[in-house]
Amino acid sequence: FELRPLLKISRVELEEYAQQHALVWLEDPSNQDPKYLRNWLRQTWLPLLEKKCPGALKSMARSLEILRESAEVDLPQDLWLDGGISRSVLMTLSRSQQKQVFAIYLRSRGQWHFTHNHLEELIKYLDVSRKEHTFKLAQMQWYFTCERVFAETPFVVNPE
Numbered sequence: 001f002e003l004r005p006l007l008k009i010s011r012v013e014l015e016e017y018a019q020q021h022a023l024v025w026l027e028d029p030s031n032q033d034p035k036y037l038r039n040w041l042r043q044t045w046l047p048l049l050e051k052k053c054p055g056a057l058k059s060m061a062r063s064l065e066i067l068r069e070s071a072e073v074d075l076p077q078d079l080w081l082d083g084g085i086s087r088s089v090l091m092t093l094s095r096s097q098q099k100q101v102f103a104i105y106l107r108s109r110g111q112w113h114f115t116h117n118h119l120e121e122l123i124k125y126l127d128v129s130r131k132e133h134t135f136k137l138a139q140m141q142w143y144f145t146c147e148r149v150f151a152e153t154p155f156v157v158n159p160e
Contacts, residue, residue, distance in 0.1 A: 075101065084143075084150025091126060098123050106138060109151060114138040122149075 006014065018025045034040045049056050079089045085105055090098060099119040106114050118138040125133050125144050133144040140151040
């Protein structure tokens with residue numbers, strides 16, 4: 001599954017598409033604030049790098065794509081099970097790979113705000129003798145069954 005399907009499309013292309021299809025372009029105001037590292041990198045450092053070394057951005061993008069593909073190759077094909085993760089296959093992976101799997105899974109569920117400690121905590125639940133668990137972690141409701149591990153975003157009612 002594709003985690004960020006629009007990542008390979010430039011901002012200019014996205015804006016043109018939105019304009020051609022009469023879509024309203026919404027901009028997060030925080031995207032312009034250089035106090036955030038991602039914005040400073042995007043607005044200052046990357047343009048300077050490209051000016052100093054033309055083609056550097058495309059080269060970096062290719063390298064990152066190769067790294068992403070090589071990371072995915074190491075994961076077994078039967079790992080993903082019914083919208084979740086096969087617990088038995090997950091148990092055969094190294095601790096590092098287990099963390100990678102949980103990170104991929106969290107991102108695929110739209111959860112980007114998690115820490116290394118969250119990943120470590122998830123791995124701890126794999127190692128306990130009890131086979132079935134339900135708990136909340138990283139803003140998700142987790143279910144560990146004998147067959148699979150999966151998570152759902154808790155339903156939140158907005159009081160109006």
